Amino acid sequence: MPTSPLRSVADHQRRIADLLGSLAPTPVPLTEARGLVLAEPVTAPESLPSFDNSAMDGYAVRAEDIADASPDSPVRLPVAADIPAGSPGGDLAPGTAHRIMTGAPLPRGADAVVEVELTDGGTDVVAITGAREAGSFIRSAGVDVAAGTTVLDAGAVIGPAQIGLLAALGVREVVVRPRPRVLVCSTGSELTEDPEPDAGQIRDSNSFMLAAAVEDAGAVAIRRLWAADDVPTFLGILDAELDAGVDLILTSGGVSAGAYEVVKDALGPRGVEFTKVAMQPGMPQGSGTYGDAAVVCLPGNPVSSLVSFEVFVRPALRASYGHPRPHRRVVRAALTEAVTSPAGKRQLRRGRLDPAAGTVEPWGPPGSGFLGWLAGADCLIDLPADVTSLDAGATVDVWDLTD
Numbered sequence: 592m593p594t595s596p597l598r599s600v601a602d603h604q605r606r607i608a609d610l611l612g613s614l615a616p617t618p619v620p621l622t623e624a625r626g627l628v629l630a631e632p633v634t635a636p637e638s639l640p641s642f643d644n645s646a647m648d649g650y651a652v653r654a655e656d657i658a659d660a661s662p663d664s665p666v667r668l669p670v671a672a673d674i675p676a677g678s679p680g681g682d683l684a685p686g687t688a689h690r691i692m693t694g695a696p697l698p699r700g701a702d703a704v705v706e707v708e709l710t711d712g713g714t715d716v717v718a719i720t721g722a723r724e725a726g727s728f729i730r731s732a733g734v735d736v737a738a739g740t741t742v743l744d745a746g747a748v749i750g751p752a753q754i755g756l757l758a759a760l761g762v763r764e765v766v767v768r769p770r771p772r773v774l775v776c777s778t779g780s781e782l783t784e785d786p787e788p789d790a791g792q793i794r795d796s797n798s799f800m801l802a803a804a805v806e807d808a809g810a811v812a813i814r815r816l817w818a819a820d821d822v823p824t825f826l827g828i829l830d831a832e833l834d835a836g837v838d839l840i841l842t843s844g845g846v847s848a849g850a851y852e853v854v855k856d857a858l859g860p861r862g863v864e865f866t867k868v869a870m871q872p873g874m875p876q877g878s879g880t881y882g883d884a885a886v887v888c889l890p891g892n893p894v895s896s897l898v899s900f901e902v903f904v905r906p907a908l909r910a911s912y913g914h915p916r917p918h919r920r921v922v923r924a925a926l927t928e929a930v931t932s933p934a935g936k937r938q939l940r941r942g943r944l945d946p947a948a949g950t951v952e953p954w955g956p957p958g959s960g961f962l963g964w965l966a967g968a969d970c971l972i973d974l975p976a977d978v979t980s981l982d983a984g985a986t987v988d989v990w991d992l993t994d
């Protein structure tokens with residue numbers, strides 16, 4: 592069979608990123624925004640705190656009323672009111688104190704809070720044994736966030752702290768690029784979901800693995816197994832999911848040279864192209880569109896499938912919803928042992944990174960069937976296409992899969 596030149600990894604990365612593109616911004620409830628990226632800045636609709644309040648459990652007073660207080664000569668003030676957190680506050684008359692709890696509104700007329708430790712804790716009359724300056728233990732309205740200021744810029748990743756801030760400000764909806772919806776479909780007539788496979792069958796691992804990877808990339812996964820060769824029924828599944836709204840159809844299996852390949856048979860005649868990329872593992876790849884959805888067809892070997900996902904799909908998914916860091920963090924580390932790599936192919940080899948030592952240990956053989964080794968790895972060692980061997984101690988690029 593004639594062979595055509597292999598496509599570079601960078602070219603195929605660009606193609607997949609272009610196919611997925613950028614999703615249109617849409618409002619989503621705050622409770623569904625974790626990990627997404629703001630498409631518009633958020634302006635504070637009000638100040639934080641929204642009212643002057645106490646930073647301590649103690650007594651609200653006028654600082655001048657307790658200016659002469661000392662342990663030997665405490666100042667005694669009548670306790671005119673009790674202000675638990677959540678109560679509306681009130682007015683403090685000169686020469687009196689209000690017992691106040693942390694977070695409760697400062698009464699008008701008070702300008703300091705004395706912590707309870709500096710008093711006898713009295714409930715009718717309180718003896719205060721030290722002076723406090725005006726402003727002591729008061730959290731003034733707007734000291735944290737002033738109404739009208741930009742609290743989060745467009746492009747900010749929404750994490751727990753951002754969600755906390757938005758909730759405090761009463762913002763219940765944010766405008767983001769939505770999570771891409773991904774149909775993850777394992778194909779292969781040898782595959783089963785039955786925990787007890789028949790002779791010659793194996794359990795499908797890729798749909799579970801890729802669905803997890805999709806979710807981990809911040810997208811939504813719809814997981815399917817298609818174990819038959821029947822093209823019309825396979826297309827029927829895709830059509831139904833397209834109707835339900837899918838941004839990416841992600842298949843695994845059936846992209847190489849086999850005789851019965853439902854993916855190729857169904858999608859090849861419909862414009863999806865099947866190419867070879869200069870990469871190991873993950874050489875055979877498919878890509879294109881079907882209906883309104885992007886299509887990425889990954890090889891079936893589990894290691895090839897997940898490594899291909901890391902290289903092509905994960906960055907494109909993250910870029911599609913505007914993530915500022917679509918790619919994994921890359922660090923430099925020294926190989927603990929010598930490696931070899933096929934000429935003309937970029938090799939992404941599983942490894943174990945020791946950040947403290949600045950070393951990386953190749954983890955398992957380079958072949959694409961070693962799922963056991965894959966599960967023990969925490970990084971990918973990125974060997975350029977022109978490298979065929981490296982000695983122990985050589986420094987390499989390493990993709991940190993934990994970040």
Ligand SMILES: Nc1nc2c(c(=O)[nH]1)N[C@H]1C(S)=C(S)[C@@H](COP(=O)(O)OP(=O)(O)OC[C@H]3O[C@@H](n4cnc5c(N)ncnc54)[C@H](O)[C@@H]3O)O[C@H]1N2
Nearest residue numbers: 777779795796797798844845846847848874890891892895
């Ligand atoms: N004559 C050629 N044969 C192969 C070539 C080639 O260029 N010429 N490429 C090899 C490479 S490289 C790869 S990678 C694989 C890719 O094959 P397919 O994408 O067609 O995958 P399958 O044949 O369907 O499966 C390969 C292997 O992986 C197992 N598998 C598949 N799906 C799953 C799943 N969901 N869960 C668990 N395991 C799965 C399958 O049983 C096979 O063992 O092709 C080479 N061959």
Ligand code: MOO
Nearest residue numbers: 872873874895959
């Ligand atoms: O390219 Mo295949 O993914 O090496 O086994």
